[in-house]
Amino acid sequence: MGRYERTHLEDYWRVVRRRAWLILLTALVALLAATWAASRRPRLYRATLTLQVGDPRGRMGQLGDIDVTPNMLWTDPVESEVQQLTTQAVAQYVADTLQLRARSPDISRDLLLSGVRIDREAPSGDYRIRVGSDGSVFIEPGSGAPAVRGQVGEPIEFTAGSLVVRPQIEPGDYRVHVISQLAAEAVVTGGLAASTRPETNLIDVTYSGPDQRLVPRTLNAVAAALRDLGVRRVRQWARGRTRFIRDQLDESGRQLREALQAVQDYKGRRGLISLTVEESRVMQRVATLQTEIEQLLIEKSLYTSLVDRIGSVGLRPGDVQQFVVLSTEEVNRTVQFYYDQLLELLEERSSQLGPLGKDPSHPVIMALDQRISETQDQLVAAAENAAVALDTRIGALTGRLSNLQAELRQLPAVESELTRLQNEVEIHSDMYKYLLSRYQESQIAEAEISPYVEVLDPASWARPVSGGRRINIIFGGLLGLLLGLGAAFFLEYLDRSLKSTSDVETSLGVPVLGWIPKITGDGQRRISLVAAHDPEGVAAEAYRVLRTNIAFSTARERPLSSLAFTSPGPDEGKSTSVANLAAVLADRGDRTLLVDADLRRGTLHEDFDLLRSPGLSDLLVGELDPREAIRPAVRPALDLLPAGKRPPNPSELLGSQAMAKLLASWREEYRWVLFDTPPVLAVTDASVLAALVDGAVLVVKAGETDRRAGWQAIQQLRRVGARVVGAVLNEIVLQRGADRYYFDYYYSRSSS
Template structure:
């Protein structure tokens, strides 16, 4: 995460960023200011000529009636649109082409060589309405004041004349159309009136109202008759159905009509008398007696006669019902037919009214056209005073004209301000894009571990002394003191726990972890500890080069059981510091480092020495460092200032945390102590350098080389002490 992204971003940090990138701001400021100054000086003087015209929202109305083509608008919104339209017409191509043609502008530059002269002239014309008035200011910008005045005056005259000409042409066209339309409408009126009369004749209609009254009366009479017929049919139907039902039940004598029939009632009385006589004779005679048979025959004859009379009565009821039903149907049919006649009459009335309205409409339209034709003929003869455009002020050339642009002084000032603000903006943009680690705060924001210290940028004049042994060569230098500070912080970070095995690694390659592990070993040895440095980078080993020893035998031989620890431990020129080289590079480094044999070897190393420092490959590149972190007491993570990004540091920290590695802290390598915002380190460094001079000058050469190194850092020619290493691939001191 860059300083620009920090949640604690404040004015102090802004000052640091601006000071650090001050040359970027200065270069951008000079480039922009110079460019603006040159561009302003090379511009031609431009003059402005203005004229004022009045555009009335309504043209003068002399005759009192509405014109066919009215100039202006009738309400607020229409007025607004009207004025916007007029402003565009003033700068339209037809108007500008007339100005160019009348003034022969296309014969002189810049119009002579232009591909589109009207478009070029349009860019010189400005139209500005004067607030709260009907006045409009028309301006023309040109390189010569007199020419600008001539163009401006010609433009307003052409626009004024064109506005009136538009009205006259439209009026002429409208008049011709009205004459033609009037002739056609006269025939239409005649045809419509004749068609209306023929419609009444064809349908034999004199008056729709009288005809409708007759039909309505018939409908009412038929409706009343139908109601009475329905009542009679229902009554006859009920009587017939009741008689039929009683007969089926064998109770025909209970039919109301039978009870009211005198003939049947007389026959019933005779039948009763015969029944009584039969009862008397039955007491004396047997059923087969001739007297009994005679009476029985008479009874049977009366019963047959009564049945026939009942049948005749029921048949009469049926005939009455049929007749009533037929009458009802007939009346219903007549009523429906009469209603249809009424509806047809209504349809005819609707058709009649449509035709009547058409005839009336044609007549009204003809009258209106005839009226408008006369009004238009009057409008055509009106004078120019009906034009709603007036020239109020013509353009004039002042005695001592001043150009409107370029405003050179203001442009240069604005260019300078823009250059300064642009440079500052560019600075913050570059800072936003820069996500490299540049301070302890950056590391602490990305790694949940304490910050242990810095290793400043350094180099030497003596080619025989490698940078890796710097703290041994210059024990009183400020750089060595920085390493001692790291040693002290590591000691305090143990929190009472003895740290015997430390893994020194980095997030990515070429960040100086090998240089850091060597100088940390030297510093701990100077503190009285017996230190063993182990080159556990089984992929790109380089510690043997720093100490100028062979790596034919080393750690891999011990792991494989081909040698003992005593066989591969090599004393170095630094008192108290021993080295175990890598040995032959194996095909499977991660598997070797993760074996139980490696864990036992590390324990044996811890028993033999006060402190064992392991140099391992980068965390993100391979898994070797993650595997090794499980068998050590702590891990020190190295980050190179200005190179290591926040993202890769976070990723390395997460990988170590995932295996529960004990991260003791972080160290910034190749730190430029003269960078803006880090004055504390610079004062500390300067103090230690002076102390070295007073104690024998051992730090004098180093300080000179650090200053040179600082200059190389700002010029972009940053060099690491491992730039000449073959197998190391550039890994080492920043």
């Protein structure tokens, strides 16, 4: 017989049918568990509100024509607020505002309590509130501490804080859980969900929770948190900007006061009142040049510092503040072009990344990084060019100043010193006036800050939602089904038994001569002769197929006349197989001798209602003639030789010369001599006898015989030189499929 080793979908289906009890049990358990878990989940309610988000930069004021807030690198403001919803700051704001650490599983908290205050240091715990018919209230801690008494409608102090029981509440017992701060914040973030409306700055926010009255309040508190925290952040940024200008203003005022004091001191020491017209003209020109040179030096130092910081640590908001406040308008506009371009690129890169955006290694992000690097280089180059231009101007002004100073050497030194001091006063005065105007503008901008998050549709009510119970139950059932299938195939993988003809041929390396369906006995005999009580049945036909395969399996080799039937272990159906094969051989008219060679536990005589002795053992010890031991015609053309008395040395008797002589004589008298032998792995009897007969047939039980045991049995027979004709796969359970179809088809045709 050829091998059939390819796996078909029907093979998987057979595994499913074979392990159907495990699959169904696992699916049922998972379904019940999912149903129980769904029933334990509290009913959820959901509220919705709509937010409109403006640009925070439009609410922060400007310094001149350039925004100098510390957070200048913005992503999409709408997406930024969506991400802010799930931050700890928002959750803490809501939990503290609504005192969400106090929860009631029995009734909506707003129907039971008001004026709740839970101390931040209060530990978690359970409390029972007993409301009497007379309005009395007892708060009993779950820890066993003494109860606290109070009245409805009045504040009651207890170990975790204070609360007020509403007067409208019905008398009875109510539970209150005080959870941790982190758990309260998790309740807020866990129930929030947000989505943006395309092409708008609107955000739809939903919140789900078990308390129908508390859900809309929680959602409105989330919106208030976004508004308040957003304004707080903007004001913090604006205060930092104002504080920086104020510090510069204080320093400039100090320098101005020092310069005025120096002029007064000098005049007092010298007794000076005024300078001549010529000296005034020259000193005025000198003062003008000095003022210009100092301003240019300050501007150059700003550009040099900006270039150095960009090269070392990158661009920082503080550098931009100082640069914008103190630089001149003309040069500032030159560098501003590249700076604005750099900010636009950084904003585009930040929006492309985002929480659901592209990876930093994405080609678009890498291209933006390249453009950012190039723009930053252009900004550095512009600043360096501005510094070089300033050097040129400073050199020219210095030359002119040197000429004027040469003229001043001809003037009285006292008057020159006084003019120099007065010029310093003028320089510091101008700088002080400039910073003072900037400080006033910053204060005005800070005062104009307003919320940039507006609530369009506040949450007013909460509707019940299913909470996904049905989906969870269905998912639990499907998960159980998948787990059952996985367990079934895993057990199938662990099952090393021989279950199919392909298993036998692949694992044992011998052809399958036949496979016998499971036979149901009559309850009184170990062996069921199907050829006698059901000759037209499926099992009888299977034995006829076995008969044909044995007759033609070695047609090109030496013919078979004597066969030893054995198995790896006990109770695998070898006795039933050899008895039925002998019956169908005899039905064909071939004279057949069935020999019970299991001298230890032979039982063939019982199934034919015969005595065990005399039998084969008696013949081998020479006590009887074969005609006295063989029971003739137990069926037409079928003789039976029982096992006989139990000898002390069965294997020696079966391998004796007497056995060989008997076998030779039987070959001349019978067409077939079939031996039922003990299991080959249990004792050596089967191996000894298999070496004497024409061939051995190994009977294995489907679904029970281990592959390793079958392989060891084949090797044992081959080691003694036995000719292994093939194997018989016994007790196959016929299921729907191709094999069952062919048997049913044949059986129905035979019956008709």
